[in-house]
Amino acid sequence: xxxxxxxxxxxxxxxxxPVELKCNYSYSGSPELFWYVQYSRxxxxxxxxxxxxxxxxxxxxxxxxxxxxxHLKKPFAQEEDSAMYYCALRDSNYQLIWGxxxxxxxxx
Amino acid sequence: xxxxxxxxxxxIKTRGQQVTLSCSPISGHRSVSWYQQTPGQGLQxxxxxFSETQRNKGNFxxxxxxxxxxxxxxxxxxxxxELGDSALYLCAxxxxxxxxxxxxxGQGTRLTVV
Numbered sequence: 001x002x003x004x005x006x007x008x009x010x011x012x013x014x015x016x017x018p019v020e021l022k023c024n025y026s027y028s029g030s031p032e033l034f035w036y037v038q039y040s041r042x043x044x045x046x047x048x049x050x051x052x053x054x055x056x057x058x059x060x061x062x063x064x065x066x067x068x069x070x071h072l073k074k075p076f077a078q079e080e081d082s083a084m085y086y087c088a089l090r091d092s093n094y095q096l097i098w099g100x101x102x103x104x105x106x107x108x
Numbered sequence: 109x110x111x112x113x114x115x116x117x118x119x120i121k122t123r124g125q126q127v128t129l130s131c132s133p134i135s136g137h138r139s140v141s142w143y144q145q146t147p148g149q150g151l152q153x154x155x156x157x158f159s160e161t162q163r164n165k166g167n168f169x170x171x172x173x174x175x176x177x178x179x180x181x182x183x184x185x186x187x188x189x190e191l192g193d194s195a196l197y198l199c200a201x202x203x204x205x206x207x208x209x210x211x212x213x214g215q216g217t218r219l220t221v222v
């Protein structure tokens with residue numbers, strides 16, 4: 001079955017510390033993976049997608065097909081990174097399959 | 109370019125009533141998806157419409173229904189409201205089939221059932 005798993009509901013790190021938000025997926029085909037972010041009182045928005053291989057706001061995510069993972073990383077957390085992060089997979093029917101989300105809190 | 113617009117932003121309804129939520133996608137977007145967001149369950153997929161046809165459906169009871177019009181605007185209806193239907197309902201639109209598959213979200217409609 002297609003599934004996206006974010007094992008941490010809550011992740012709390014100090015400002016300046018590295019951040020890694022975990023995402024694992026289960027999908028039989030070639031997945032298209034995304035990270036979406038929802039800042040307080042703002043709409044859910046795309047952070048990055050694996051096909052772009054880009055770095056947005058210092059975040060990167062590498063697709064590891066062997067480990068079926070798409071972890072989101074940032075070397076030095078900033079307070080403005082505090083938000084809800086969702087990992088999502090788009091299947092061949094164009095449906096987005098979502099993880100449960102991880103709430104990231106950056107402590108000053 | 110205007111973003112995804114959802115109306116109303118807030119609604120308070122009584123158990124047993126029905127409600128209709130509206131979503132206007134970004135111009136040119138033909139795919140509209142609906143989600144229920146709650147603190148405990150996260151984002152739950154309701155359904156997706158493409159060119160006025162329901163293409164995908166999540167695991168929600170038949171009380172939840174939707175439709176899409178020829179201009180791609182979409183409505184979602186919930187009948188016989190229950191307290192557990194209280195949630196933020198999000199709509200997202202996307203350009204499907206062009207290689208750009210980013211979903212653009214509206215601000216949501218906050219439904220409270222009392």
